[in-house]
Amino acid sequence: MAVRGSLLSDTWSALVDLVLPAECAGCAAAAGHGGGLCADCVAALAAARPARVRPQPEPPGLPRCVALAAYAGSLRAAILAYKERGRHGLAGPLGDRLADVVAAAVVPGPVLLVPVPATATASRDRYGDHMLRLARRAARALTRRGWQAGVACPLRARPRPDSAELSSVDRLRAAEAAFVLVPGRLAAVTAAVRGGVRLVVVDDVVTTGATLAAVAARLRAAALDVQVAAVLAATQRRVSAR
Numbered sequence: 065m066a067v068r069g070s071l072l073s074d075t076w077s078a079l080v081d082l083v084l085p086a087e088c089a090g091c092a093a094a095a096g097h098g099g100g101l102c103a104d105c106v107a108a109l110a111a112a113r114p115a116r117v118r119p120q121p122e123p124p125g126l127p128r129c130v131a132l133a134a135y136a137g138s139l140r141a142a143i144l145a146y147k148e149r150g151r152h153g154l155a156g157p158l159g160d161r162l163a164d165v166v167a168a169a170v171v172p173g174p175v176l177l178v179p180v181p182a183t184a185t186a187s188r189d190r191y192g193d194h195m196l197r198l199a200r201r202a203a204r205a206l207t208r209r210g211w212q213a214g215v216a217c218p219l220r221a222r223p224r225p226d227s228a229e230l231s232s233v234d235r236l237r238a239a240e241a242a243f244v245l246v247p248g249r250l251a252a253v254t255a256a257v258r259g260g261v262r263l264v265v266v267d268d269v270v271t272t273g274a275t276l277a278a279v280a281a282r283l284r285a286a287a288l289d290v291q292v293a294a295v296l297a298a299t300q301r302r303v304s305a306r
């Protein structure tokens with residue numbers, strides 16, 4: 065049911081993107097094209113160079129984290145339009161750039177992208193699981209470039225409390241409790257990892273790093289090592305030099 069609903073809303077979004085001349089999701093000025101971005105915003109995204117980021121303070125267990133750019137400007141606007149306003153056509157340009165981040169973060173070889181899972185509520189509010197869709201697009205882009213790339217979903221998200229009023233320690237604890245392993249999916253992922261496939265956790269924005277650390281911890285608990293996390297954007301003050 066959920067999958068069917070998500071497919072329908074994907075189809076609907078694609079139709080809306082085609083029929084309505086959407087304004088650019090990155091700058092709101094020019095008419096959008098190429099997945100909903102104007103030529104200037106496409107060029108700005110293409111010019112961004114992935115770099116390592118380190119949240120301060122760095123949560124324990126955070127894997128090496130590489131981001132395309134700071135969470136600002138047209139990238140921030142495009143991410144918000146994609147996940148909060150159902151502009152699914154942006155999965156194209158954003159997913160392709162996520163593939164660039166993965167390619168910059170690990171040496172070429174077989175990879176499985178593990179999207180940070182969305183809660184059922186978030187999926188409903190956001191017209192489908194936005195990170196799963198981005199991860200699939202990124203895996204396809206990597207495959208076109210000759211990589212052996214796929215998507216694995218060995219975790220699911222539990223409903224979580226509103227974290228706005230939590231202290232940073234409580235937030236870390238809440239993040240750790242937010243994900244559970246899906247037993248039925250572990251065997252295939254474990255077999256792939258034993259066969260030399262690397263796991264890359266992917267997400268849209270890194271802020272405190274608590275979510276990525278929690279995902280890595282859950283996977284480690286199942287003896288699955290996460291090499292690196294690849295994200296589109298990092299909140300600005302946390303972007304550091306390589």
Ligand SMILES: [Zn+2]
Pocket residue numbers: 088089090091092093094101102103104105106138
């Ligand atoms: Zn634009």
